[in-house]
Amino acid sequence: MNRRLPVADGAAVRRRAVELIGAHKGAVAAVTVIQLLAALASVGIPRVLGAMVDLVAGAAGAEVAGRLQGLIAVVIALAIGNAALTGCGEYLARVLGERVFAELRERLVGSVMHLPLSVVESAGTGDLLGRTGRDLESIRTVVQRGVSQILVIVLTLLTIVGAAVFTSPRLSPALILPLVAVMPAMRWYLRHAVPAYRAMNAMWAEVDGVVAETADQAATVDAHGLGRRRNRILDRAMIEVWSTEQYTLWLRIVLITALGLGSFAPVIAVVAWGAWLAGHGAATLGAITTVALYAVQLRTPVSEMTFWIDSLQTAGAAMSRIVGVELVAPDRQATNSAVTGRPPRACGVSYAYLLGHDVLHEVDLELIPGERLAVVGPSGSGKSTLGRMLAGIHPPTRGRVLVGEDTDLTALTEAALHREVALVTQEHHVFACSLADNLRLARTDATDAELERALKVIGAAEWAQGLSDGLDTLVGAGGVQLTPGQAQQVALARIVLMDPATLVLDEATSLLDPSAARSAERSLDAVLAGRTVVAIAHRLDTAVAADRVAVVIDGRIVELGPHAELLAADGEYARLWHAWVSD
Numbered sequence: 001m002n003r004r005l006p007v008a009d010g011a012a013v014r015r016r017a018v019e020l021i022g023a024h025k026g027a028v029a030a031v032t033v034i035q036l037l038a039a040l041a042s043v044g045i046p047r048v049l050g051a052m053v054d055l056v057a058g059a060a061g062a063e064v065a066g067r068l069q070g071l072i073a074v075v076i077a078l079a080i081g082n083a084a085l086t087g088c089g090e091y092l093a094r095v096l097g098e099r100v101f102a103e104l105r106e107r108l109v110g111s112v113m114h115l116p117l118s119v120v121e122s123a124g125t126g127d128l129l130g131r132t133g134r135d136l137e138s139i140r141t142v143v144q145r146g147v148s149q150i151l152v153i154v155l156t157l158l159t160i161v162g163a164a165v166f167t168s169p170r171l172s173p174a175l176i177l178p179l180v181a182v183m184p185a186m187r188w189y190l191r192h193a194v195p196a197y198r199a200m201n202a203m204w205a206e207v208d209g210v211v212a213e214t215a216d217q218a219a220t221v222d223a224h225g226l227g228r229r230r231n232r233i234l235d236r237a238m239i240e241v242w243s244t245e246q247y248t249l250w251l252r253i254v255l256i257t258a259l260g261l262g263s264f265a266p267v268i269a270v271v272a273w274g275a276w277l278a279g280h281g282a283a284t285l286g287a288i289t290t291v292a293l294y295a296v297q298l299r300t301p302v303s304e305m306t307f308w309i310d311s312l313q314t315a316g317a318a319m320s321r322i323v324g325v326e327l328v329a330p331d332r333q334a335t336n337s338a339v340t341g342r343p344p345r346a347c348g349v350s351y352a353y354l355l356g357h358d359v360l361h362e363v364d365l366e367l368i369p370g371e372r373l374a375v376v377g378p379s380g381s382g383k384s385t386l387g388r389m390l391a392g393i394h395p396p397t398r399g400r401v402l403v404g405e406d407t408d409l410t411a412l413t414e415a416a417l418h419r420e421v422a423l424v425t426q427e428h429h430v431f432a433c434s435l436a437d438n439l440r441l442a443r444t445d446a447t448d449a450e451l452e453r454a455l456k457v458i459g460a461a462e463w464a465q466g467l468s469d470g471l472d473t474l475v476g477a478g479g480v481q482l483t484p485g486q487a488q489q490v491a492l493a494r495i496v497l498m499d500p501a502t503l504v505l506d507e508a509t510s511l512l513d514p515s516a517a518r519s520a521e522r523s524l525d526a527v528l529a530g531r532t533v534v535a536i537a538h539r540l541d542t543a544v545a546a547d548r549v550a551v552v553i554d555g556r557i558v559e560l561g562p563h564a565e566l567l568a569a570d571g572e573y574a575r576l577w578h579a580w581v582s583d
């Protein structure tokens with residue numbers, strides 16, 4: 001089932017934004033002061049130009065020429081001051097933006113890493129990829145450049161309006177009223193934009209999910225001829241994206257038109273109103289020039305505002321999806337760090353991937369320390385799910401998996417859980433980093449000597465020593481490509497480093513070719529020595545070698561005992577065994 005991750009509401013997004021920016025109060029204050037001084041220098045220029053017009057209109061002669069030169073020098077000084085302050089403010093704002101963005105990204109990665117696995121599985125790849133990719137990217141420009149640009153725009157607008165009122169209270173309404181007139185259109189846009197962008201981002205996440213899933217499962221798609229069907233699913237998602245894109249485009253057009261009018265209208269209004277006032281002797285030529293220049297100066301911030309308001313809405317929608325990841329409740333309260341070294345036991349454990357559809361039904365299972373237990377049963381009967389419960393990957397929906405007297409596996413800290421029980425599967429991802437870092441994923445404080453010992457235990461010391469930089473050799477994408485067998489040995493060396501008392505094996509060697517599988521089994525045997533082992537058995541010869549066999553049918557353990565005993569009992573196990581032998 002696909003349940004999307006939560007989306008934070010406006011209040012939560014604002015709180016997070018204030019928190020992120022509030023952590024840098026000093027830098028924000030410095031940027032504000034510098035940009036305010038730059039805006040004041042900028043509005044000083046029309047004021048001096050107006051004074052020059054009045055000077056020229058009023059008189060002529062050598063004294064006027066001298067005063068004009070003085071005013072020109074002031075204009076030049078203001079222009080240089082404005083440029084220098086703007087550059088300095090921009091630099092500080094960029095540094096601030098980079099810091100805030102890095103913090104936001106780190107926080108998101110932290111939240112993603114702590115998401116319960118069941119939540120990730122049910123949300124699907126697309127939703128998470130969309131939030132960590134496209135959503136984060138659409139916030140990047142706003143955080144890195146937008147915050148300072150918006151600050152500059154707001155300060156410039158306020159300074160210009162203030163300077164216009166100060167220069168001529170009679171003329172300034174012509175500059176202010178057209179701006180007020182576009183407010184309703186802006187409010188309408190703001191009301192509609194965030195939900196529209198949020199829907200659009202979610203639709204893009206759907207597209208990303210279909211593409212990622214199809215690429216991931218390319219072999220299956222190919223084998224079953226599912227290409228056309230996957231294309232149709234993608235087409236349907238793209239049609240939805242197209243219609244949400246069209247709607248947001250329409251919203252943008254309304255905004256651009258309104259703000260376009262808002263940027264032109266003050267210039268026309270100031271000149272027309274100024275001419276009328278001048279005709280009635282109520283305004284000087286210099287004041288009209290100054291306020292008309294202010295109206296022209298307004299055009300840049302107003303048209304830039306169109307871009308940033310739109311980007312803010314996109315970023316707001318993206319931010320609500322990013323903050324939403326933090327709202328996912330943890331599936332466990334890991335507080336207990338005591339290690340018992342005892343095998344886990346399942347007490348009345350039920351599990352449902354989908355609410356109301358249990359795939360395990362009140363399973364009880366007590367492991368005997370040091371035993372090898374094979375779990376067998378038909379495909380889909382719940383063997384892997386039981387294995388994941390016993391390994392503490394998923395908390396049970398009902399019932400408990402305990403170690404020691406009364407400690408839930410899911411109450412253990414990560415380090416303690418790793419010492420109690422670990423799951424070994426067929427997925428052996430080699431991360432793009434050094435061999436040592438790949439191994440230290442299991443235990444960050446392991447010394448080089450301990451890493452070498454772990455490699456030796458699983459029989460990988462020889463090839464590891466042969467690597468050009470030994471443990472420091474880069475492996476995985478962009479580095480030395482390890483064979484599937486070597487990748488498995490790295491995974492097993494991690495288990496040696498974790499040193500869990502119990503191991504749950506689920507198809508640990510099934511993807512390897514027979515010769516690699518034989519060597520992997522030798523490595524595995526070295527890891528299993530001295531531990532309690534639960535082997536999810538897909539081949540029944542595993543069951544023969546085990547101390548006991550648990551037969552799982554429809555989510556219940558229906559038989560439990562040694563191979564010979566169960567065979568003699570002539571029940572479910574005997575039926576499975578005879579079917580397997582005759583294959």
Ligand SMILES: Nc1ncnc2c1ncn2[C@@H]1O[C@H](COP(=O)(O)OP(=O)(O)OP(=O)(O)O)[C@@H](O)[C@H]1O
Pocket residue numbers: 001121353354359377378379380381382383384385386
């Ligand atoms: N992530 C999941 N989301 C929803 N249902 C799932 C998920 N994983 C497994 N199931 C369902 O739970 C049931 C038990 O699956 P499980 O993988 O535990 O069985 P299994 O006995 O290990 O099967 P196999 O031998 O084929 O691996 C099946 O009906 C399966 O379709």
